[in-house]
Amino acid sequence: MATARFVGPLQSILQAELARGNPIRSADPWPPHCRLLVLLDRPFQRRYPLPPGVLFKKVDDPHYWKAEYSFEVEPGLWECLACGF
Numbered sequence: 001m002a003t004a005r006f007v008g009p010l011q012s013i014l015q016a017e018l019a020r021g022n023p024i025r026s027a028d029p030w031p032p033h034c035r036l037l038v039l040l041d042r043p044f045q046r047r048y049p050l051p052p053g054v055l056f057k058k059v060d061d062p063h064y065w066k067a068e069y070s071f072e073v074e075p076g077l078w079e080c081l082a083c084g085f
Contacts, residue, residue, distance in 0.1 A: 004038045008071040009051040010081045014038060017083075020045040025084060033078055039065060040083045 004027035006014060018024070023041045030037040043066050050056060050069075058067045065082040072078050 004036060006036060006038070006071075006079050006081070008073055008079050009054055010038075010069055010071050010079050012051075013048050013069055014081055016048070017045060017081075022083070030080070033076060034080050035073055035077050037080045037082065040081070042084055043067070044083045 004014065004024060005011065017040055022045060025039045025041045027036065027038045029035060047056075048069070053071055055070050056067070057070070059065050059082070060067075062085060066085050068080050068082040070078050070080045
């Protein structure tokens with residue numbers, strides 16, 4: 001799969017995870033509020049410092065994903081980087 005491209009600060013976290021060997025499972029918009037949702041195949045390799053405006057949430061729902069970092073690109077429109085189990 002081609003590398004996804006965030007416009008906000010999640011790109012540096014994505015690049016760090018890819019460098020650690022955590023591949024992208026999927027990268028798609030997730031309407032109505034998510035401009036881009038990137039789901040990594042495995043759990044995040046580490047906990048990253050939160051850049052301004054970035055939120056971290058443990059989801060722990062096997063129907064969705066384990067955890068996510070999100071960033072509001074513009075009011076009501078988000079980018080999300082999530083990890084599998």
